[in-house]
Amino acid sequence: MAITIGIVEDHTEFRQSLIYLIASFSDYQLAWSYPSVEEALEHFQQTDIILLDINLPGISGLDAIPVIKRRFPEQKIIMLTILEDDHHIFEALRNGADGYILKKTTPVKILDAIQQVYEGGAALTPMVARQIMAFFKPQKTQFHESSSLTAREKEILSLIILGLTNEIIGEKLFISVQTVRNHIKNIYDKLQVHSRAQVVAKAMRDRLV
Amino acid sequence: MAITIGIVEDHTEFRQSLIYLIASFSDYQLAWSYPSVEEALEHFQQTDIILLDINLPGISGLDAIPVIKRRFPEQKIIMLTILEDDHHIFEALRNGADGYILKKTTPVKILDAIQQVYEGGAALTPMVARQIMAFFKPQKTQFHESSSLTAREKEILSLIILGLTNEIIGEKLFISVQTVRNHIKNIYDKLQVHSRAQVVAKAMRDRLV
DNA sequence: CTTAAAATGACCCGTTCGGGCTATTGCAAA
DNA sequence: TTTGCAATAGCCCGAACGGGTCATTTTAAG
Numbered sequence: 001m002a003i004t005i006g007i008v009e010d011h012t013e014f015r016q017s018l019i020y021l022i023a024s025f026s027d028y029q030l031a032w033s034y035p036s037v038e039e040a041l042e043h044f045q046q047t048d049i050i051l052l053d054i055n056l057p058g059i060s061g062l063d064a065i066p067v068i069k070r071r072f073p074e075q076k077i078i079m080l081t082i083l084e085d086d087h088h089i090f091e092a093l094r095n096g097a098d099g100y101i102l103k104k105t106t107p108v109k110i111l112d113a114i115q116q117v118y119e120g121g122a123a124l125t126p127m128v129a130r131q132i133m134a135f136f137k138p139q140k141t142q143f144h145e146s147s148s149l150t151a152r153e154k155e156i157l158s159l160i161i162l163g164l165t166n167e168i169i170g171e172k173l174f175i176s177v178q179t180v181r182n183h184i185k186n187i188y189d190k191l192q193v194h195s196r197a198q199v200v201a202k203a204m205r206d207r208l209v
Numbered sequence: 210m211a212i213t214i215g216i217v218e219d220h221t222e223f224r225q226s227l228i229y230l231i232a233s234f235s236d237y238q239l240a241w242s243y244p245s246v247e248e249a250l251e252h253f254q255q256t257d258i259i260l261l262d263i264n265l266p267g268i269s270g271l272d273a274i275p276v277i278k279r280r281f282p283e284q285k286i287i288m289l290t291i292l293e294d295d296h297h298i299f300e301a302l303r304n305g306a307d308g309y310i311l312k313k314t315t316p317v318k319i320l321d322a323i324q325q326v327y328e329g330g331a332a333l334t335p336m337v338a339r340q341i342m343a344f345f346k347p348q349k350t351q352f353h354e355s356s357s358l359t360a361r362e363k364e365i366l367s368l369i370i371l372g373l374t375n376e377i378i379g380e381k382l383f384i385s386v387q388t389v390r391n392h393i394k395n396i397y398d399k400l401q402v403h404s405r406a407q408v409v410a411k412a413m414r415d416r417l418v
Numbered sequence: 419c420t421t422a423a424a425a426t427g428a429c430c431c432g433t434t435c436g437g438g439c440t441a442t443t444g445c446a447a448a
Numbered sequence: 449t450t451t452g453c454a455a456t457a458g459c460c461c462g463a464a465c466g467g468g469t470c471a472t473t474t475t476a477a478g
Contacts, residue, residue, distance in 0.1 A: 093342050121335020122342050130331035163407030179426050197405040198372030204413045387457050
């Protein structure tokens with residue numbers, strides 16, 4: 001039983017090459033292809049996999065994900081894109097995409113990705129995978145950093161996470177605002193961040209507090 | 210120039226098959242192999258890639274990552290494991306692993322993973338990738354119901370957590386700074402906070418993002 | 419005893435934020 | 449069709465922050 005595939009891709013040439021690729025292997029079977037989300041939504045039926053371009057005229061591929069998923073919650077979707085931009089990746093993942101691969105990916109790897117998603121896995125191109133992983137280890141030197149925070153710095157860090165202002169922190173610790181600010185500067189240096197929001201996110205991700 | 214590889218794997222049979230695999234292709238060259246972290250740490254030198262088993266007698270592969278990275282910060286490490294367990298995956302990623310693949314992966318895909326990491330990407334087996342992606346998916350039971358944040362607000366919230374300023378967020382989303390600020394005001398109202406630090410802490414504690 | 423690191427405190431300056439308003443557009447539900 | 453919410457955008461103003469530089473005191477380690 002061949003894996004059925006639907007395609008939404010406006011770029012005719014690329015769409016044709018995908019169709020040709022799929023037709024070349026009996027393990028895969030093209031169910032339909034459309035150049036826009038609008039046309040696809042009108043006619044499409046559920047397939048094993050949908051290859052969905054991100055940059056489409058009209059409704060974008062990103063916006064199409066929730067619509068498709070609402071109609072067929074089990075529909076598996078692999079995003080095709082030329083962009084490696086953070087925002088698009090995370091948005092696609094948040095919306096429920098099952099894969100995110102770049103158009104420059106070699107044909108055999110595209111089929112690989114389809115196979116992987118069909119088997120219940122997820123397909124990410126290596127560079128995208130790296131960006132996602134980077135979310136879990138924003139700076140790769142966390143061992144030094146966590147241990148290098150002094151007791152006082154950790155204390156102040158925990159108060160920052162509570163959302164206190166420098167002034168309040170100073171009052172709580174019976175030190176001046178300037179001293180608090182100096183400690184915070186040192187914390188920023190050590191953790192390589194430049195704002196409270198960043199330091200809170202990092203501290204919580206790295207379980208420093 | 211062949212990609213040099215080091216191996217830490219206690220299971221003799223599997224280690225031998227890896228060695229044989231690498232020896233079969235001139236693009237890859239085995240630099241060394243040891244059955245334990247202890248022995249490896251005594252003798253090992255930097256290679257392009259280290260294949261590191263997780264379940265090792267004595268020091269585990271997970272604990273070995275920071276030690277190795279401290280000695281050679283640029284050393285790339287791919288974890289080998291039979292386990293798909295969440296805790297190990299995230300622990301490995303947090304510690305700075307560059308890949309996480311299952312031992313049952315086919316030989317050709319193991320070489321693929323090595324190549325990908327060598328080229329600066331990350332290597333994840335599809336099932337692992339799926340688990341990581343699941344981390345980003347809003348569980349509609351928790352996210353949509355318990356929080357009244359709109360889609361746009363959630364999007365902006367996620368960018369705040371990355372530490373972006375309002376101005377940068379506006380650029381990323383192609384909207385004006387004022388609009389960003391309005392959204393943030395609404396987020397603050399809904400989550401009952403009054404600063405970025407607070408909203409980041411709350412969002413991460415409540416796993417809103 | 420000397421030295422290094424940590425903790426304390428201060429000043430200046432420009433940027434960013436947070437809270438207070440008002441207002442228009444579009445879409446969807448009532 | 450009206451009502452309401454979401455998203456967009458603007459303005460003002462004071463508070464808070466981030467970065468730079470410098471200086472003193474205390475503590476820990478050698």
